[in-house]
Amino acid sequence: MSPEYIFAGMMGMPDQRGFGVFWVPREELAAACDMDGAFNRLAVKLAPGASERTVIDPWSNQLARYGGREAHGREDQPSHAMLDNEIKEQRRTLFERLGITRMGPALRMILRNMERRPLRTSLSIAGVAASVAIVVMGNFFRDAIDYIVDSQFAGGRPSC
Numbered sequence: 001m002s003p004e005y006i007f008a009g010m011m012g013m014p015d016q017r018g019f020g021v022f023w024v025p026r027e028e029l030a031a032a033c034d035m036d037g038a039f040n041r042l043a044v045k046l047a048p049g050a051s052e053r054t055v056i057d058p059w060s061n062q063l064a065r066y067g068g069r070e071a072h073g074r075e076d077q078p079s080h081a082m083l084d085n086e087i088k089e090q091r092r093t094l095f096e097r098l099g100i101t102r103m104g105p106a107l108r109m110i111l112r113n114m115e116r117r118p119l120r121t122s123l124s125i126a127g128v129a130a131s132v133a134i135v136v137m138g139n140f141f142r143d144a145i146d147y148i149v150d151s152q153f154a155g156g157r158p159s160c
Contacts, residue, residue, distance in 0.1 A: 042071075 030036045042063075046055060052073040059071040074080045093115045095103070103111070114121045 024032075030038070042059075044055065044059070046052065056071045056073060060068075063069075063071065090112075093108070093112050095111055096108075
């Protein structure tokens, strides 16, 4: 997914019907736009821990010779801002509000789903409890029949 199109929309406004990103082979796109050997956007993926400033400044100087505008980082992209804002509006449970933040992402997602869907959580717990009860009762009856058969036909109390 191209970084400037994390959020589908134009100028920060969501538009699912009138917006699209198409991946087209370079030759066909160059012919259709009369841009043979040219490009109008460049996306660069940085290594983890790399500094944006050390990459942006040289790229801005390099692209300025060809009429390119200033390069910018992910923080300045409207799609990133929209997505980041939506994430910040989520993602706080009771545990997080109490200050318990040392949780892995998987546990955090589980707790959030449990808190946001209490009926589903309750029904899931009841279903698991009922299935455990069925297994325990099934084993109880098998053990009870074994006890009855041993005591009836073996002549005495079986050892437990």
